[in-house]
Amino acid sequence: MRLYQALGLQAREIITVVGAGGKTSALICLARELAAAGRRVVVAPTTKMLLSQLRQLAEPVITSDTASLAAGVAAGLKRGNLITCGSGVTDQGKIKGLDAAGVTALAELDIDYLLLEGDGAAGALLKVPADHEPVIPPVTTMVVTVAGLPVLGRPLAAPFVHRPRLAAGLLGREEGFLVTDHDVARLLVHPRGGRKGVPPAAQWVVLLNQAEDYELLRAGRSVAGAVLAAGGEKVILGAVATPAPVRQVILRQATRTAGPVGIVVLAAGTGERLGGGKQLLSIAGQPMVRRVVATAQAALPGNVVVVLGHEAGRVVAALEGLRVNLAYNPGYRRGLSTSLQAGLAALGPESRAALFVLADQPGVTPEVITRLCGAYRQGGKKIIVPVYQGRRGNPVLIDRTLWPEIMAQQGDVGAREIIRVHPEEVLAVEVDCPGVVQDIDTPADYRDWLGEQ
Template sequence: MWARGFSPTREHRPEGRRYIFTPPPFHFSPNSVTLLSRMRLQEALAVNRGDIVSFVGAGGKTTAMYRLAHELANLGWRVVTTTTTMIRPPSPEQSEETILEANSTRLLQKVKRALESHHHITVATRQRRDEKGKLVGLQPELVGKLASLPSIEALIVEADGARGRSLKAPAAYEPPVPPATTILVPMMAIDALGQPLDERIAHRPELIARLTRTSLGDLITPEVAAQVIAHPEGGLKNAPPSARVIPLINKVDSSTLVPAQEVANYLISANSIERVLLGAVAEPDSLQDPVGPILECWTKVAGVILAAGESRRLGRPKQLLPLGEKTMLEHIVEVALSSPLQEVVVVLGHRAEEIQPLLEGVKVVVNEEWPQGLSASLRVGLEALSPQFEACLFFLADQPKVTPQLVESLITRHRRTLAPIVAPRFRGQRGNPVLFARSLFPELLSLQGEEGGRSLIEKYHSLVEWVEVDSEDYFLDIDTLEDLKHLRSEE
C-alpha cells in the first residue's frame, strides 16, 4: 500500500526498477527556512524503554548512535551501544566503559555488572590487531538476547558500514540488522545532493545506480536520494516487519534545509516510513551541546474538513455556496489538497447525498448523527484516519480565506516543535484551522455536543504553539447573509 501522493508506476517494482515518486505539492516560503528550535534525537525518534534502535545507511551513524546514548543516559537510563559490523573504539567522552567478550554467556554477565555502576557502556566481541584497531561487533541474533537483560533500558546498534561516505546502497550480504530491532534509522548526509554519483560521495555507487535506474556520474537529486532510502533493497533492506522506520537526513543546516525538505517530502509519503528527521548530529562537541540536533521531525498529518452542519443562520447550505467557479466546500478541499497533507477526509451530514458528488480526490465519510453537534463530526473524522497519522488538522467548511500557505505554516511549526496543538493567531485572537497531535485524539473523541477543540486549547494553553498571521481575514467565516455579502463584495 502507498500513501496519497506516493504511487507506483508499472516500473515501480522490487526487482530493481526505478522508483517514480509523485509526492504531494510542496511549497517553499521564507518562513520555511527560519530555524525556530531544535529537539533531542530521543524525542524525535520517540524512543521508549526497551527499544532497540539500529542505524543503517551512511552519513554519521556512529556519531548518531553515541549522541542518542548520551541523551538517554542523561535522562538516567541504562544504555548499551554496540555494532553488528565494526566501529572504532569509543573515547571516554563517548562511552563510560567498553567491554570486549566473545563468549555470549560471559558477555551478558559482564554487561549486567557494568550497568550497576554506569549508565552507558559499549560492547563488542574483540578488537582487531591492525592499524585501525576497530572493534568487532556482535552477531545480530545476540542483540535480542542482550536487550532482554532487565538492567538494559535501551540498546543502540550501528548495523551497517559506509566507509565515511554520505549515501549508500547495501550489498547482498548487508546490512546485518538485528531481527529484534524496534526502530530502524536509515541515514544519509545532505552533502550527497548535487554531487556526481561516484565512489567519492557514495558507498557502492553502482548499486545505487541500479536501484534508481540512473548512471554513474549522474548528479544525485533529492528524488534519487529518497529512492535509495525508501527502496526495499536500499535503506529498508532487512527491516524487521514490526520495526518503526524513521530515516535521518544528517548534516542539515539553514543553508541546506530546503533540499533536505525536498527529500523528506518524498519519504514521508511512503507507507513504510513513520517519520523523517532533518538535523545535524555530527557537529563539533555535539555530545556536550545542550541544544538538540534535530531541526525538523516530519510526521504524517491528515486533514479533516468538518462540513456536516445545516447552516440554520444562513438559511442555505454553506457547503454549496458559489465561490468563483466552485462551491465554498470545493474551495476548501482544493486548499487542503494543495498543502502538505498526506490525506484529506471530508465529513458530511446534512444533504450529504447532494454534496458528495462534487468532491474528488478526498475520502468522504457521512456523520449520520450530525444534529448532535460538532463533536459527532470530530469523532467520525478521527475514526476515519488510519493509525499511521500522528496529527490531524481540522478545517471548517466556511472559511474561504484559508490558504495552502497558512496550512503549511501550521504543519511546519509542528515539525519543529512536535507541539500537541498548533493554531493560528492574529493580535491575540485564535483562529482555524487547528492541528492536534495523536496524543490528544482520545480527548477529542470524548467531546460532547457542540464542544469542539476549544476546550482542549484552553486546557493545554501552555503547550499550544501559535502561528502569528498578518490579517484577521484568514479567520473570516460565513454564518450570516451579511458575511456572505461582505465576501462577495471582495470578489
C-alpha cells in the same frame, strides 16, 4: 528538541542505525541523550565499528563468550548507565559486532535501550548496502536509516557515495551523475537500499543529516516528501553533531485536506514578559500551545507545522499525540524573523501560501482560519488579514511569491513588515472573533483571559 524525542521512543526499544552521512554520530548523540535522561543504555555494533568511536561513550566490554558478555555488561550497569561492548577487536582496531545470541542476551538484561550500529559507510554521505549487510537483528523494534544531505549536487561516486556501482544499478543510471533529491529518496525507500533488512514489525525512520542551513532544509523537505509518499512514516531532518540535533520532524499524514495553504504555528519564543514558559500556560485544562495547535488541525488537518525554540522539549511533550510536523529554530533568540523562516522551510511544495498562527492567541477559532483560507482561495490578493471591530489582528496569510522577502528578513520582524511594504496586496477580512486581537504576553493578559472565560 532532542533526537530521542523526535524518534518518539517507547519505554524499551532495540534500535539499529544504518546508512551513511553521520550514522555513528547519530548513534553517539542518541546514546548520550538517553543516558543524560537517566536511562540504562547499551551500545554495540552488529558488524564492525572503530574502537575509538565506542570509547567516546565508554570503555567497551569485549568478549566473544555470550554469557561473559552479558555478565560484564550487567556489572558495568551497576557503576553507570551507559555501557558499550563488542565480541572482539580486529587487527585494524575495529570492534567486532555481536551475533544474534549476544543481542538476545543483552536484550534480556535490565536495560531501557539497546543501540546497535548495523553497517559501515567508509565516511560517505550516502550508501547502498552490499549483500552481507546491513545486519539488523530480528528483535529490532526501530530501524533508523541515515543519509547526509550534502550529497545533493555531488557526483554519484566515491567518496560521496559508498558503493556507487550498486547505487547506480538501483537507479538505472550510470555512475558519476549529480545526485538529486529524487535520487536520494529512491535509494532510501528501495527494498535493496535504505529499507533493506528492516524487520516487518519494526518502525522505520529516515534521518536526513547535516541539515544545517535553510537551503539544505528545503532540499531535505523535498526528499522527505518523496520518502513519505513511498510509504515512510517519519522523516527527521537533523544536524546530530551540533547542539541542535533535530531541525524538523515530518510525518506521513493520515489526511491531506489542507489544499494550498499550510499552517505555521509560531511557538519558539521565550515569553520573557510572562517569566518564561508561556506556551505551556493552562488554558481550559490544557497547555496553551496544544489548544492553538489543535485549533489549527481542526481547521486544516494534515498540513500544520509547529516551530519550536525555547523549552522545545517541554513543548513537544505538550503536543504528544497530535500528528503535526515539527520544526526547531536554533536561532529563535535572534528574533521572530528566524521562526518564520524555519516554518517556511518546513512546508512542503504543495503549499502555495502560509498562514502564520501565534501560539499565544488561544482565542482564535477554526472558523477564523477556514474563513481566511477561503478568502485566499477566491484569489486576487496575496496577504489576508483578519479584522475585528476595526482592529487588524492575527493570524496572517502570505502567498508563496512573497516568501523570499520573509527569508531575507533579520531580527525581530514578522509579517507586519510585509504588510507595510505591500499594502496593495492586503485583503482585510471581517471576523466576529475577539481572539484575533488578544495576545497573552503578560501575567495581566493571562489573568484577564481567565477572568473572561
